[in-house]
Amino acid sequence: MEKRVAFNERWLPYLLVSPQILITLVFFFWPSGQAIWQSVLLEDAFGGNSRFVFLDNFTHLLSDKDYYASARLTLVFSALVASVGLGVSLLLAVMADRIIRGATAYKAFLVWPYAVAPAVAGVLWGFLFNPSVGIVAWSLAAIGIEFNYVINGNQALALVVIAAVWNQVSYNFLFFLAGLQAIPKSLIEAAAIDGAGPGRRFWDIVFPLLSPTGFFLLVVNIIYAFFGTFGVVDSLTKGGPAKATEILVFKVYNDGFRGQDLGGSAAQSVILMIVVIALTVVQFRFIERRVHY
Amino acid sequence: MAGVSFKDVRKTYDNKIEVIHGVDMTIADGEFIVIVGPSGCGKSTLLRMVAGLERITGGEISIGERVVNELEPKDRDIAMVFQNYALYPHMTVYENMAYGLKIAKVPKAEIDQRVRDAAKTLELGQLLERRPRQLSGGQRQRVAMGRAIVRKPAVFLFDEPLSNLDAKLRVQMRLEIKRLQRELGVTSIYVTHDQVEAMTLADRLIVMNAGIADQIGTPMDVYDRPASVFVAGFIGSPAMNFLAGRVAEGGRAIELAGQGGARATLALARATTAAAGAAVAVGLRPEHLAPADGGPLELTVELAEPLGADSLLHGRFGESRETVTVRLPGHVRANPGETRRFTVDPGHVHLFDSQTGKRLADA
Amino acid sequence: MVENRPWLTVLSHAVVLIGLVIIAFPVWMTFVASTHDQQTMLRSPIPLLPGPHMVDNYVQILTEGYGGRFGSSKHTLELGWGPAKISITMSTIAMTMINSMIMALGITIGKIAISIIAAFAIVYFRFPFRMWFFWAIFITLMLPVEVRIVPTYGVVASLGMLDSYSGLIIPLIASATATFLFRQFFMSVPDELTEAARVDGAGPMRFFWDILLPMSRTTIAALFVIQFIYGWNQYLWPLLITTKESFYTVVMAVSRQANVVDSVPSWNLLMTMAMLAMLPPVLVVVFMQRQFVRGLVETEK
16 A cells, blocks of 8 residues: 655665664664574673674574473463463443443443552562462462462462453454444344344354454563563562572573573574564464455 | 646655646636536646646746746636635634635725625525524525625636535526626636536546546537547436447448447448457447337347436446446436347447557547 | 343343452452451451541652561662752652652653654655564564563663663663554545645644644553553563662562562551552542553554
């Protein structure tokens, strides 16, 4: 798509794009290039010498049990965040869509968790489940469930998932609701005349028509779980206990800043870049297809 | 005030495709010129070249005495009315009209005077503080015209200004544009695909087809003596009927093909220059066919459409393949399958070369 | 809905209401905790309803601080120049709120400003390397800052931008999202409007200021909401590049404080801080909900 008209100026357009391009070059291309460069260097901890080690950092990484554990954890974590998040928000959206009167009020009350910083969301849920003062932990104890995310790795992971889903649920809800409201009412009415009840209509008509939205949200949620949840993890568990919640993006940070393993961290960055590029490409291919659909 | 002249004007896009193949014409000062043609014929491109919105890649366009090829739109002394009005949505009617003058640094008092005068002419006085969103289609159209008028340009350019209006409003605005142009006496170039608009507004018409000006002339000239099959088919509604035929011996009559045993022969008012036996396309306007017992043309009716004031009969002449339309005054009843005979005044028979589609000259 | 089934409507309300209660619960408890004193918060179970100490807690946090780690130090903000200079003394927490505000507004305004002019150039001009620039901006969509965090830190450090507002803001304002949103909007502006402006004698910058910018108001508002939240909620970036308390953001302060094991944790004060950290972005979302929804939907298209 192009504009029919264009202004004829020689230098002005360059002047106009220059701030954005300059910042992109300095804070995006330069560091990204450095990440790739560093990923093939071995640097000693004091930053003095570095030597070219080619793919050693990668082979080292791929033979590292910790890295595999973290990668597996990330997959489990993002699968949980995406499935629980999409399930809950779809349920809420379908129900809210059924409600004609008061739907906007409900919407208003459901959107604001998106505005809470992930790091703060972590603090909030940590407070609810805090082993000594947390009201939820106390209630669970009252019915005989010992909940201590500080010690128990699985419980820590569950808590991180809950906090992450809570933070993202309004986003998913809004998109599902928009998707539902975009389905022409006449289709539903036609199905009703064809004799389909509410449940039938949902599975046969609404669900298939909503699947593009669902797929889009799936990709967005996976990207979110991979990268957007750093704050949740850092304020809730710091990757612990015993690395039970150390997802990849947290490991990059941990190894790079705490462990001072720049080469290894850079190699991890490069792998993450490949993952996020692949996800984005999937997303764009999909959007293209949807346009033609 | 100024005339406009085109000298072998051509337009080639970056991809080397030529879309305007050399247009020559001179528009007199104060003349109302309508460029008409089907979509994609290059009529808008030609107008936009006058406006300075498209580069002129060959030839010359002059406004008054000045060649404007390299001038910016604002320096060409033109004003333009766009198809979708192109009103600035965030500005009031007043601001919309005043914007060009403001940029040209016209003194505030004068801007105010001119805007109010234009508003009065166009009956927009009550609407000056409204925004385009709050106006009806016809009102927006008037504001777009107002914006053109306040600039007091040498030439008005109209790019299908009425095509977004409903039928009734279109007729009303058409009259208004005509009246205004007469009053102001400004040279105007008007682009449309609607032949009724073209016929009613124009002092002279340019009928364009595929980047070529097929015919330039007064509306009646174009109607009475269309220069090509294309022009003949495009101007006039319902469209002209075409039949295949051959020039008879002596060139004073045409034998129509496919008219069965009784070979129909149409007399010509003046002898044609085409050789005897040459294949020609015969053009007959629906309104020029008159019922006549024993006339040369036998119509087998397929459908009759009563329009109220008159009726259209659709069908075929003899065994010819082309469907034809006949227009008869009043309410005419006809059943499918019925046959009727028609004749045509020799002065209303149009002949075109069946190869080139050009009008055949009289001898 | 098509047919009238009361029980389904009741069920819908019930499900949504339960969802609402669960979603609101953490914030409710945070609010409740911020209205009690320390002793009450150490009793088990903690109360479910607000107490009488709300004002005390907020005043203490804003003027004195948390106590302990963030307690003693005070910050002085100097405004104005020469004789008109005023200085305000405040707690570290209040300072971090101001820092968050500066960072959020800086990112928001900076992003919108550089994106709108870049989109204007890319849509309305034809120039050599135009598509190169387009793709250079486009590719930044793909890599969130979290992925390239270590080398970006290195670059910012070597430019001497650690512990500065410019370091907090500038590296985060290069993002393709806003550029794309503006590009999309500009593409939808009818060509004829630009042509009308040209016939009216407006040059490119005149057209930009008089026509395009005012027409972009709703897009700008939508972006403002989204980017303000994005900026305010930044965590990893400020965590990395600030070492001085005077540049901490409030989100960082809350998270840090939550992870500091005090001998006697002041949950009431910590939750007061959390409330303060949530308040601005939540208010923005609540009061600019239409723009927020629009921005959210459009930036992801």
